[in-house]
Amino acid sequence: MAKTMEKMQLALDPVLTKFSNLKILLILNMGLNFIGPLVLIGSLFVIVTQFPWVGWQHFIQPVLPQLKVPIQLIFNYFSLLVAINMSFAATKLNQLSPQTGTSIGIIAYLMVNLTATGHLSRTAFGPANFFTAIIVPILAIEGLNWLSNHNFHPQNTGNLPPAVPASFLSGLPALGVLLVTGLLQWLSPWSISTLIQWIFTPLIVGFNSFLGIMVILFLTLLLWGLGIHGNNVIGALLSPFFLQSLVLNGLNVTDGQAATRITADGFLNFGMNIGGTGAILALTLCALTAKSKRFKELGHMSLAPSCFGISEAVMFGLPVVMNPILVIPFIGIPMLLQGLTYILMQAHVIGMVVAQVPWTTPTILNGFLVTGGDWRAAVWQLIELLIAIVIYWPFFHAYDRQTWQEEQLQAVSN
Numbered sequence: 001m002a003k004t005m006e007k008m009q010l011a012l013d014p015v016l017t018k019f020s021n022l023k024i025l026l027i028l029n030m031g032l033n034f035i036g037p038l039v040l041i042g043s044l045f046v047i048v049t050q051f052p053w054v055g056w057q058h059f060i061q062p063v064l065p066q067l068k069v070p071i072q073l074i075f076n077y078f079s080l081l082v083a084i085n086m087s088f089a090a091t092k093l094n095q096l097s098p099q100t101g102t103s104i105g106i107i108a109y110l111m112v113n114l115t116a117t118g119h120l121s122r123t124a125f126g127p128a129n130f131f132t133a134i135i136v137p138i139l140a141i142e143g144l145n146w147l148s149n150h151n152f153h154p155q156n157t158g159n160l161p162p163a164v165p166a167s168f169l170s171g172l173p174a175l176g177v178l179l180v181t182g183l184l185q186w187l188s189p190w191s192i193s194t195l196i197q198w199i200f201t202p203l204i205v206g207f208n209s210f211l212g213i214m215v216i217l218f219l220t221l222l223l224w225g226l227g228i229h230g231n232n233v234i235g236a237l238l239s240p241f242f243l244q245s246l247v248l249n250g251l252n253v254t255d256g257q258a259a260t261r262i263t264a265d266g267f268l269n270f271g272m273n274i275g276g277t278g279a280i281l282a283l284t285l286c287a288l289t290a291k292s293k294r295f296k297e298l299g300h301m302s303l304a305p306s307c308f309g310i311s312e313a314v315m316f317g318l319p320v321v322m323n324p325i326l327v328i329p330f331i332g333i334p335m336l337l338q339g340l341t342y343i344l345m346q347a348h349v350i351g352m353v354v355a356q357v358p359w360t361t362p363t364i365l366n367g368f369l370v371t372g373g374d375w376r377a378a379v380w381q382l383i384e385l386l387i388a389i390v391i392y393w394p395f396f397h398a399y400d401r402q403t404w405q406e407e408q409l410q411a412v413s414n
Contacts, residue, residue: 008226012226012228016223016228016233019233020229020232020233020236023093026093027086027089027093027138028236028239028240030089030092031082031086031090031134032085032243034089035082038074038081039074039243039246039247040357041074042070042071042074042247042250043250043355043356043357044355045067045070046071046250046254046354047357047369048060048067049064049067049068049254050253050254050354050355050372051373052372052373052374053373068254071251071254072251075126075247075251075254076126076251077125078125078126078127078130078247079124079125079126079128079129079132080109080124080125082130082133083105083106083133083136083137084102084105084106086105086133086137087101087102087103087104087106087137087141088102090105090137090142091105091141094141094144094145096148100144100174101141101144104140104141104144104177104178105137105140106137108136108139108140108178108181109132109137109140110124111178111182112136112181112184112193113193114185114191115191121191124193126251127248127251128197128248129197130243131196131197131200131240131244132192135196136192136193140177143177144177147173147176147177148173203241204241204244207238207242207263208241208245208261208262208263210342210343213263213267213338214338214339216234216238217334217338218331218335220233220234220272220277221272221277221278221331222331224315224320224330225320225321225322225323225327225330226322227322230277231277241263242263242265242266242267243265245261245264245265246261246264246265246266246353246354246355248260248261248264249261249264249353249354250354250355252354253372259351259352259354260352262345262352263342264352264353265356266353266355266356266370267338267341267345267353268338269353269363269366269381270337270338270341270377270380270381271334271337271340271341271384272334272337272338273309273359274337274363274384275307275309275311275363275385276306276309276310276312277315277334278311278320278330278331278333278334279333279334279337279384279385279388279392280306280314280315281306281307281311281363281388282333282385282388282389282391282392283318283320283388283392283396284299284302284303284306284311284314285299285389286392287302287314287318287396288300288303290396290400290404291400291404292400292403292407293407294403295318295400295403298317298318301313302314302317307362307363308360308361308362309359309360309362310360318399323399325395325399325402326395328395329391329392333387333388333392336387336391337384337387337388341380350371350374350380351374351376351377353370353371354370354372355369355371355372356370357369363382363385364378364381364382364385365378
């Protein structure tokens with residue numbers, strides 16, 4: 001099995017490395033990173049306003065409308081904020097003028113949201129338009145970059161000072177982008193925004209389904225098991241879907257409605273990311289009982305970082321990657337726990353994720369906060385940790401015994 005895993009790694013690693021370095025993915029990651037602090041701010045106010053304690057709700061009642069303002073400003077205008085940040089990210093990676101590039105990206109985004117009468121659509125700024133806010137600015141900036149690199153830029157002619165032709169020609173690439181955008185919008189039987197939403201709707205439904213999330217988990221964990229950063233490959237594509245679901249859930253509960261998206265950003269904290277990818281905190285706790293001196297030292301050294309979701313020491317120190325013994329529970333445990341979590345959330349036994357917290361927030365506290373103060377979610381994360389320990393234990397014990405015997409033989413030979 002070890003040889004098979006090694007062959008798979010050698011075959012997949014160069015392909016997936018190139019894939020993860022595609023310009024469009026780099027722009028996407030950069031743009032979403034720029035918007036991250038605003039999501040955390042909005043989420044903070046969601047948590048504050050959603051704490052289910054009666055005394056707390058009575059206490060904040062006089063200022064509740066004011067506390068909801070940051071949520072409404074950030075989440076109701078989320079797509080506009082995303083379009084701004086995607087425009088800036090694309091401009092930065094293409095090394096264009098940040099002022100011109102960002103402006104063109106925003107204008108192109110607004111143009112595709114115009115109605116037949118020339119007014120902005122009511123959904124132009126909200127999270128429903130999220131994918132339009134990603135795709136249109138990126139395409140607009142890529143078009144601007146292409147035109148700028150194909151002689152659609154100022155060139156001096158004759159004895160005229162450079163400033164003369166520059167003043168007339170500097171806006172040609174930008175004009176070209178806006179003309180093409182306008183023609184596509186006005187000549188198409190459907191608006192570009194509507195078309196993009198129509199294309200992405202099946203994907204949104206699929207990734208919010210039980211089968212969809214199970215496939216995602218399996219592929220991500222399999223890549224990790226092969227020594228490839230699964231989150232950088234799979235997560236880069238899926239983070240927009242999870243983020244849109246989070247914003248929609250946050251808006252719903254703020255407006256007094258129920259959250260509807262199970263696989264919102266933060267859902268993977270209920271199994272996969274308990275102490276790091278693969279529920280590594282459970283494996284770290286198992287290491288504290290190891291017979292192997294190296295494993296026991298690693299467990300003590302890694303316990304504190306694992307409590308805050310930092311798992312590299314265990315992942316590569318035991319190691320878990322490329323390990324035929326540990327890779328089985330490493331893949332199976334998160335899939336089991338996330339599957340159970342999906343069922344519990346669907347049945348409303350525990351709350352759905354409505355807020356984002358820093359990724360280093362410890363397990364149990366994490367579950368409590370991301371669900372807006374649902375104590376049942378915190379208890380469920382504790383139960384998940386115990387389940388993960390029980391399942392990891394026999395696999396780790398077998399690996400520990402094998403390693404301990406090797407250490408004993410080495411000690412005798414020395």
